[in-house]
Amino acid sequence: MRSLGLSLLASGVALASAFAFAAVLRRETALSSRQQPLAERWLEPRTLTSPELVARGRALFLDSCAHCHGADARGDEGPDLHDLQVSDRYIGHVITHGIPHEMPSFAKKLGELEIGALTAYLRSLR
Amino acid sequence: MDPEYWAKAHGAATHFPFALTLVSGALDAAGFALAGRPVVRDLHAAGYWTIVLGAIGTVPAVATGLLMTRGSVLGHGALRLHHLCVWPAFALLVALAAWRVSAGRRSTRPALGGYLLVVMLAAGLMSAAGYWGGEMMVAR
Numbered sequence: 297m298r299s300l301g302l303s304l305l306a307s308g309v310a311l312a313s314a315f316a317f318a319a320v321l322r323r324e325t326a327l328s329s330r331q332q333p334l335a336e337r338w339l340e341p342r343t344l345t346s347p348e349l350v351a352r353g354r355a356l357f358l359d360s361c362a363h364c365h366g367a368d369a370r371g372d373e374g375p376d377l378h379d380l381q382v383s384d385r386y387i388g389h390v391i392t393h394g395i396p397h398e399m400p401s402f403a404k405k406l407g408e409l410e411i412g413a414l415t416a417y418l419r420s421l422r
Numbered sequence: 423m424d425p426e427y428w429a430k431a432h433g434a435a436t437h438f439p440f441a442l443t444l445v446s447g448a449l450d451a452a453g454f455a456l457a458g459r460p461v462v463r464d465l466h467a468a469g470y471w472t473i474v475l476g477a478i479g480t481v482p483a484v485a486t487g488l489l490m491t492r493g494s495v496l497g498h499g500a501l502r503l504h505h506l507c508v509w510p511a512f513a514l515l516v517a518l519a520a521w522r523v524s525a526g527r528r529s530t531r532p533a534l535g536g537y538l539l540v541v542m543l544a545a546g547l548m549s550a551a552g553y554w555g556g557e558m559m560v561a562r
Contacts, residue, residue, distance in 0.1 A: 298524070302520055306519075307512075307520070315495060321489065340498075381499060
C-alpha cells in the first residue's frame with residue numbers, strides 16, 4: 297500500500313511539473329508574440345460545419361482576411377492558416393480581440409455566426 | 423530557438439521511453455511466465471532497469487514536446503489526440519517506475535500480474551500517442 301501511495305505521488309508530481317513548465321512556456325510565448333494567453337480546456341465544444349458554412353466562411357475570408365493571409369490562406373503578411381493546432385475557441389478569440397500591433401480586432405465587423413463560418417472554413421484547409 | 427529543432431529533438435527523444443517500456447514489459451512478462459526457473463531473477467532485474475530508464479527518458483521527451491508546441495498541453499486535432507494519450511501514459515510510466523523502485527523485490531505474484539496489466543495499458547497509450555505524433559509528422 298505504501299508503494300502504491302508513493303507511485304501515485306510520483307506521477308502526480310511529474311504531471312504537475314510538466315504542466316507548470318507548459319504554463320511558463322505559454323506565458324513567455326504569449327508575451328513575445330503579444331497574443332493574449334487563453335487557458336486550454338479538456339472539453340472544448342467543436343464548431344459545427346457544413347459545405348454551406350465553409351463556403352460562407354470562404355467568402356468572409358476573401359473579404360476580410362485574404363489581403364494579409366493570402367487568398368489561399370498560405371500566408372503573406374500574416375501567417376499560414378492551414379492545419380491550425382489551436383482550439384476553435386482560440387481562433388474565435390484571436391478574430392474577436394486581434395493581436396496588438398499585429399492583427400486588428402474584427403469584433404465590430406464579424407458576429408458570432410460569421411466567426412463560426414470562418415472557423416469552419418479554416419478547419420477545412422488541409 | 424527554431425521550433426524545427428525541438429520537433430527533431432522530440433522525435434529522437436520519444437523513442438527511448440517507448441522502446442524501453444515495451445522491452446521492460448516483455449522481460450517482466452517472460453519472467454512472470456517462466457516462474458520458478460533460474461533465469462527469472464535476471465529477467466525481472468532487466469525489466470526493473472528498463473522501466474526506470476524509460477521513466478527517466480520521459481523527461482527529455484516531454485520537455486522537447488512542450489518546447490516544440492510552445493507549452494500546449496492539449497491543442498487541436500491530431501495534437502489533441504496525441505496529448506490525450508500522452509499525459510495518462512506519462513503518469514502511468516512514472517507511477518510504474520516509482521512502484522518498482524519502492525517495492526523492490528518484495529512484490530508478490532498477484533501484484534506483479536497487476537503491474538503487467540498496467541504496463542500493457544501504458545504501452546497501448548504510448549503506441550496511440552506515437553501514432554498520432556506520426557500522423558502530424560506525415561501531415562507536415
